[in-house]
Amino acid sequence: MDLIIFTIAMAGLIYGADFVIKESERIALHFNISSFVIGATLVAVGTSLPEMAVSMSASAKGSADIAVANVIGSTIFNISLVLGLVFLLAKKINPHRDLFAKDSAWSLFPILIFILMGIDGKLSMFDGILFLLLMGAYLMFLINSNSLEEDIDEDLKKEKFNWLKTGVLLLIGFIFVIVGANFAIDSAGNIARSFGISEWIIGLFLVAFGTSLPELTISIKSAINNNADLAIGNIIGSNVANFTMVLGLSAIINPLNIDFSSNYFDIAAAFIATLMLVFITANKLYNKSAGIALLIVLGLVIQNSLV
Structure with missing residues (x-):
């Protein structure tokens, strides 16, 4: 039964991703906003809702391991698996935005601050508030750095913009994506628990992979459609x-305990994957070789967890 639910959930994810991508592009075109900014704001926040729901729920129930591991695992999956597959599957990746000059620092800031905050073994309510302020700063930066320097979809350009239609289709797309991810998580979690797997491993792999499915489906479809900026x-x-x-709101609900000594490898892997992303953007290595290198990092994380 869990396998059937997982299959249906995956279909919903893919179907919903189509709506999200198309309507996000329509909004970007109408308001003269770049695909990157739409991807980093509207689409990014929407696809992060599963992580938010899972981690906040885990925090409220006192399961700090799942709340934190979900974020660490999602970071690893988003960079190593999602971007790795994007680089492998896309015919051509040529971002219009200078990702290294404008965005590489924002890739590093959050995880560096997380490590500094977690040295004392806990993320407090105050830490959570600081995280939310950082998100506000990031959104302000994106709005101020917006510039539309990309090829325009002529078919979309000819269509008349309709707020009601776009809003409804975008909402339907997000519902399919988020509900599909939640069902995928639940079905995978049921299978894992039957084998007696620990909460950290469930959060790091099964939950993190499940909550990363929206990013996976939307980014890969965007890349295949030659919209690398959105991906x-x-x-x-x-x-x-x-x-x-996600971590900010979770810490505000309930302070999160972090065991660096037991989970240093996974946290280090997330940091290294982030450094690799910065290196790739600095050298514009948007190719299959970079994709393979990122997937190797994921393989090492999986191997370490299975040992």
Whole structure:
């Protein structure tokens, strides 16, 4: 039964992703906003809702391991799996935005601040508030740095913009994506618990993978449709949102205990994956070789967890 639910949930994810991408592009065109900014704000926050729901619920129930591991695992999956597959599957990746000059720092800030905050073994309510302020700063930066320097979809340009139609279709798309992800998480979690897997591993892999499915489906479809800016913006924005909004709100609900000594490898892997993203953007290595390198990082994380 869980396998059937998982299959249907995946279909809903893919179907919803089509709506989200198309309507997000329509909004970007209408308001003269770049695809990257739309991907890093509207799409990123929308696809981070599953992480937010899971981590906040886990925090409220006192399951700090799942709340924190979900964010760490999502960061690893978003960069190594999602971007890795984007680089492998896309025919051509040529972002119009200078990602290194404008956005690489925002890839590093959240995880560096997380490590500094967690040295004492806990994320407090005050830490959570600081994370939310950081998200506000990121949104202000994106709005001020917006510039539309990309190819325009002529078919979309000819269509008359309709707020009601776009809003309804975008909402339907997000509902399909988020509900699909939640069902995928539940079905996978049921299977995992039957094998007696720990909360950290469930959060790091099963829950994090499940909550990363929206980013995975939307980014890959965007890349295949030659919209690399939206795909990469979605990943960077989602990672910022995961550390700032997801961990911030979770810490405000209930202080989160962090065991660096037991989970240092996974936290280090998330940091290294982020450094690799910065290196890729600095050297514009948007190719299959970079995709393979990122997938190797994921393989090492999986191997370490299975040992």
